[in-house]
Amino acid sequence: MTTFTPTADEDVVASVQWALAENAPLEIMGEGSKRGIGRPAQTEHAINLSALSGITLYEPEELVLSARAGTPLAKIEELLKRNRQQLAFEPMDYGPLLEQPAGRGTIGGVLAGNLAGPRRLKAGAARDHVLGVSVVSGRGELFKSGGRVVKNVTGYDLSKVMAGSWGTLGVLTSLTFKVLPAPEMEATLLVRGLSEGDAAAAMALAMGSSAEVSSAAHLPEGISTPTLNVLLGSGPKTLLRLEGFGPSVAYRFDLLHRLLRDGGVIERIDDSTAVWAEIRDCAPFADNTDRPVWRVSMAPSEAYKMVAELRMHAGAAAFYDWQGGLVWLRMEAEPEAEGIRALVAHFGGGHATLVRASPSVRASTPVFQPQPPALAALSARLKEQFDPNGILNPGRMG
Structure with a gap:
């Protein structure tokens, strides 16, 4: 297995171009704190971005911060705290839930997972605060979007496209975020x-x-x-x-x-x-087990009804964030994805994502909510545009 550890954008470009030439798919990761989300990697080679690190711009008066993708989120939050500022969307730390140490997440992973916290109702998620990115596509090309250098991919807001793509469209190398004053x-x-x-x-x-x-x-x-x-x-x-x-x-x-x-x-x-x-951080379910944990987003007025119905058929613990519109579920047995999603659909619809399970369950379960046909077609077009050879995190989302 070859693991590339780039320290500059040019190194990432070279790594992806090597993978293209060798037809060798790559797993994309930072510190690996969210590696357990999605289907297990189907690759023999990887790009580890943890050495592509450092805060490259911070102007507190302008409420702007730029950092390389492998920069630890904890380092960024520490700097912001000293200046009484914050990432208002308070990205969660998946590490402890996935049996990883706390504080290992990177700023690239924040956007790749489109993370958010309890302030989501008021402040939105990562995609609502990102100003610009640099990203290497699966074609081995470096693009820059937004921020201080604008070179957009025609027809796409590249920063928003990367949000929630989980490394399947491009390799983020640097990011610029809007920051806000911390509340008094x-x-x-x-x-x-x-x-x-x-x-x-x-x-x-x-x-x-x-x-x-x-x-x-x-x-x-x-x-x-x-x-x-x-x-x-x-x-x-x-x-x-x-x-x-x-x-x-x-x-x-x-x-x-x-x-x-x-x-x-x-x-x-x-x-x-x-x-x-x-x-x-879903701490009540960070219990050092691989008991299945689901993250369900649905209408707050229906969520508790869905949970009550689920408990009639299966052992489940649950708690609620986002006014009840985000349900964290821990199942006592292996999940039946179709049953859980059918139940969510019965109570008005939503999205159910399996965020923790054993590798064997993750490999055999549709981890992410299946997309409606029109959205699936759009996703396929994006994949064809950015990674036509399917070398970046293949299979992770489906």
Whole structure:
């Protein structure tokens, strides 16, 4: 097996051109923190981008940061924190869920997976904050899009195309992101004791109010971690995050308290950063096993109904983010992808992705939600445009 470790764009171009000449498919990776997502690699050779690292531009006044694709996300977040700034979409760290150390994700992997966290409702995902990329296509050509150098591929917004492509269209070499000021204050309103249906109603009420809730999640009975137990205690918990200037947060907290006071016991958690990090990283299911974990995106008003129906047929633990529209499911047995997706479809539709399972299950299961015919045709055209020989992460998405 040959593993290329490029340190410059030209090295990536040379590696891809070698693969083309040898008809030798390549696995594309950074530090490997998300390697367990998707079908197992069907390659004997790899490009490891971890040495293609470093922050190349940071202008706090202009709210712009550029870095090479292998730059650790933790390093970027540390720099931003020192300047009271942030990546507002708070990308999750898949490492612990996939039995990898925390903090190993790279900025290239953030865009390749189009990552987001609990602030997704307000701030969007990686694709909504990327300003530009440099990428080497499966043709062995270097393209630059957006940022300070504009050389777009005709007809495509290259930065957006790369979001969620999981390394199957091109090898990202550098990225430019918009950054934003960190909020002066964060506080979380905690409602205790709600059922999953009542929690869905409470979150919908809060999100529809003028309280400007930035995150909304529900942890049913039994869903916790040692950190969450210390910070929040036991029992069902519904969490609503408020961010901004101190007086504004206080005013909006009081507004929510009045709105929800008849629903359950309400508390204020002032230091809730660790709480939202645990929710973001799916920490309740980071249990050092390969029990199947599904990530389901669907209408918040239907998600808890889908979970209730699923529990009638299979052992499943679940918790909810994004106002209930993101469901994390841990199954006690191997998944039946068709059954789970049929259930999601029955309750209004959505997307179900298998994010953790044993290699054998991943190899035999459609890991990503099958695309509708029109979207599948568009994806095929993109693949033909960017990687006609199918040498980049072949088979990972299907």
